[in-house]
Amino acid sequence: MREMRIGSCVIRGEAALAPMAGVADRALRELCVKQGAAYTVGELVSAKGITLGDRKSAALLTCTQNERPMANQLFGSDPEIMARAAKQAETFDPDFIDLNMGCPAPKVAGGGGGSALMRDPALAERIVRAVVDAVDRPVTVKMRAGWDESEKNAVELAQRCEAAGAAALTVHGRTRAQMYAPPVDREIIRAVKAAVHIPVVGNGDVIDGKSAKRMYEETGCDFVMVGRAATGAPWVFRQITTYLETGVEPPPPPVEARMELLCEQVRRMLRYKDPHIALLEARKHAAWYMRGLRGAAELRRKCGALASYADLEALCAEAIDRAHAAGEE
Numbered sequence: 411m412r413e414m415r416i417g418s419c420v421i422r423g424e425a426a427l428a429p430m431a432g433v434a435d436r437a438l439r440e441l442c443v444k445q446g447a448a449y450t451v452g453e454l455v456s457a458k459g460i461t462l463g464d465r466k467s468a469a470l471l472t473c474t475q476n477e478r479p480m481a482n483q484l485f486g487s488d489p490e491i492m493a494r495a496a497k498q499a500e501t502f503d504p505d506f507i508d509l510n511m512g513c514p515a516p517k518v519a520g521g522g523g524g525s526a527l528m529r530d531p532a533l534a535e536r537i538v539r540a541v542v543d544a545v546d547r548p549v550t551v552k553m554r555a556g557w558d559e560s561e562k563n564a565v566e567l568a569q570r571c572e573a574a575g576a577a578a579l580t581v582h583g584r585t586r587a588q589m590y591a592p593p594v595d596r597e598i599i600r601a602v603k604a605a606v607h608i609p610v611v612g613n614g615d616v617i618d619g620k621s622a623k624r625m626y627e628e629t630g631c632d633f634v635m636v637g638r639a640a641t642g643a644p645w646v647f648r649q650i651t652t653y654l655e656t657g658v659e660p661p662p663p664p665v666e667a668r669m670e671l672l673c674e675q676v677r678r679m680l681r682y683k684d685p686h687i688a689l690l691e692a693r694k695h696a697a698w699y700m701r702g703l704r705g706a707a708e709l710r711r712k713c714g715a716l717a718s719y720a721d722l723e724a725l726c727a728e729a730i731d732r733a734h735a736a737g738e739e
Contacts, residue, residue, distance in 0.1 A: 437675050441678070457484045490540065539574035582594075612625040617638075
């Protein structure tokens with residue numbers, strides 16, 4: 411089992427859950443920790459929203475014991491506002507605070523935050539320094555390879571962040587222009603790792619044990635982060651750990667276990683959110699769980715009509731029946 415230190419926070423395991431706005435909520439984070447995720451990062455939160463007292467932003471900052479070690483992730487482009495927001499985020503007792511300099515979404519990058527900061531490394535450095543000076547928690551940074559192929563400056567940004575006091579870095583090996591399209595550039599992650607003295611987490615196309623091993627071997631990174639591969643498959647963390655420890659890639663759980671995990675996740679969502687909102691959001695999660703199952707297309711269509719927990723139970727029972735009828739587990 412690997413061990414990585416982020417300031418005073420000790421991380422043990424093989425892979426972390428990436429922050430995914432509107433996806434990696436408290437329910438998914440808790441479930442992934444139960445399935446072996448070494449640490450989690452909360453959903454993206456606007457620094458400006460925090461300082462203005464936005465209730466939704468405050469709700470996103472809540473840290474619970476079942477999702478630790480956990481970081482709160484902030485975005486913004488003003489050093490003073492980022493520092494004030496970080497101080498407020500610190501009151502929610504995160505294990506560390508992560509600054510987003512990689513989000514490609516127009517509503518984030520268009521406002522000068524997220525991946526737009528890669529185009530202004532000097533400003534990014536000032537932001538890191540201001541936040542480090544404002545809080546007692548370790549401060550980390552998540553970035554991309556660069557803005558586009560002509561501006562792949564992750565190494566420069568990484569060195570500036572380290573100089574400003576960042577305790578660790580996560581590098582998504584794609585440019586902002588690529589969004590999430592292949593291929594991921596492991597070489598840029600390797601270059602960042604070689605250029606700094608703080609831990610580097612590799613992110614991008616880590617979907618199973620083999621890809622996690624490849625990320626470790628080709629980049630020399632200290633840890634890996636899993637994003638979209640954990641949606642509808644929180645057991646991916648156990649698969650990665652087993653593969654890295656034994657060299658054997660375990661199969662996914664049988665359909666009954668998969669459907670029970672789906673139900674558990676939705677029960678948690680119903681407990682933590684307004685039931686109407688939770689059920690609306692559960693539709694996309696349920697659809698992800700249906701990937702690869704017998705009759706997946708029809709099952710996903712029905713996911714889009716879920717209106718109650720009883721509907722979910724009926725849908726899960728149908729998925730199990732379809733698999734058994736086809737002689738599948």
